[in-house]
Amino acid sequence: MAYEQEALENMLYKQVADICKTLGIKVKSTKAYLIKEIMAHQGDATSPDTTAKKVAAPAPKKNQANPKRKAYEPDSDEEKEEEEEKKEEEKDGADLPEKAEEEEEPVQPTKRTRTATGKAIPVAAPKKPVAKKEESESEVEEEEEEEEEPTTTTTTTSNVSKVTKAIAKSTQPLGKWTIHKDEAYFFLEQHISRSKIAAFDMDDTMVEPKSGAKFAKSRTDWQWWNPVVPTMMKQLHDDGYQVIVITNQGGIGVKVQFDLANSFYVGDAAGRPDGWKPGKKKDFAASDKGFAMASNIDFKTPEEFFLKEAPTTAINSKFVVPKATTSGPELQGDDQTVVSKTQELVIMVGWPASGKSTFTKKHFIAAGYAWANQDTLKVKAKVQKFAEEQLSQGKSVVIDNTNPTKAARKEYINIAKRHGVQVRCFHMQTDRETSYHNNYHRERTLDVKHVPTMVYHMYNKNFEAPELSEGFKEIKKVNFVLALDPKHESSYKIPVPNTAISGT
DSSP states (O other): OOOOHHHHHTSOHHHHHHHHHHHTOOOOSOHHHHHHHHHHHHHHHSOTTOOSOOOOOOOOOTTOOOTTSOOOOOOSHHHHHHHHHHHHHHHHHTTSOSSOOOOOOOOSSOOEEEEEBTTBOOOOBOOOSOSSHHHHTOHHHHHSOOOOOOOEEEEEOSSEEEEEEOOOGGGSOBSSEEEETTEEEEBOSSOOOOOOEEEEESBTTTEEOTTOOSSOSSTTOOEESSTHHHHHHHHHHHTTOEEEEEESSOBOSSOEEEEGGGOEEEOSOSOOOTTSSTTOOOOSOSHHHHHHHHHTOEEEOHHHHHSOOOOOOOOOGGGSOOOOOOSSOSBSSSOOOOSOSSOEEEEEEOOTTSSHHHHHIIIIITTTOEEEOHHHHOSHHHHHHHHHHHHHTTOOEEEOSOOOSHHHHHHHHHHHHHTTOEEEEEEEOOOHHHHHHHHHHHHHHHOOOOOOHHHHHHHHHHOOOOOGGGTOSEEEEEOOOOOOOGGGHHHHTSOOSOOTTOOO
16 A cells, blocks of 8 residues: 555554554654655555555565665655754764663543743653563564663652652753654753642543544644633743643653642643533542542642632542541451461451451461462462461461452461461452552552553453352451551542543
């Protein structure tokens, strides 16, 4: 098939690169260069006798040069400038260490910041291509020179929010637009000095697709969400605010300290239900509202901020924070005995983030039990080996995994039988929604990555309720009793970012 230049220009860099690979063109340099190579290749590969339609010649083998392809020479000042900038960046990049020091991955909130001052709204710094396995293994990255791209860490405190980024200034031209793959970047010549922050989500808050589609069809398919948006943002700048665009698609190249009390965030993902306003559909998520709550700044929807509408009190029930009891017995039934006086093996059962580890540490670890945990030991075989070793030394062991199936539990029951010790089961009664809510709360407060939704779906699909016939001496049901550190009470009120886990 023949490719039109205009169509290629509207594609992402990776899409153009994939076409190059199909045609046997080596992937390097800018998108403009690759498009020029594709057009040249089509011109060479088309037979002079073709009158019906163009058919691309069969692609040569990978990494085999095309003898008919013309050498590329930039023929415009803009292309020459791009080539010179690329050479300068490669020269600067050669002086950087092979691998930058890794920073901690950001926890909830997961959004990063792009900045704007005056009329210029700079976009994000390049994102590190590790979000998907297939991207990290793509031939595009193999054929390009490897370059370490910086990572971002976001932290919040009671009175100051800081966003930092490791970045090599020598590789980033300041005060001008720079094209990198399919993205454009603008780095300010000056540091952000204003402490009052007016932060905005981008899609469906500042802009929306001009075509009326759910997602933009091209880079030109956009319009202001409402005609008042640019005027109000200019007014914010005149009033001393630093206007910032918040996105989860990139990073930031500066450090920001701002006044939480006089800052705010505007976004459309507020967890509103169907019909919250006549003709309006439900919000796809509550992540914008949660981000503002986690950052401890005021939150408004676009309707509230730009149109001055009254705040809606309607909330999608799936985003309501679960109500957990904060007092009462931990175990169901009259017998509240947890620790055994004789050697044993205890198997915990329950959803991820249902409170298993908290209960285990409070009772079993404090009593001297050996703690076998796959999150720590990583491999099930190591957990089993550890349990064997500890039982052989006369210690009691607690298996602190989800253990949803009879087959999973049987492996540990057999270990206990070989050592002649009793086996008890402690089954957490925490429901699915509360466990999932705890999952994100734990990420925010304990700095551990949240468990993916898929794990919850798999647990639900495979779960088999524990039975005495499996070989347990007894099965104790554990109630979820919420015990929050006072400093984390506000964090627990933040809703989950999406509703993917809801349902049973």
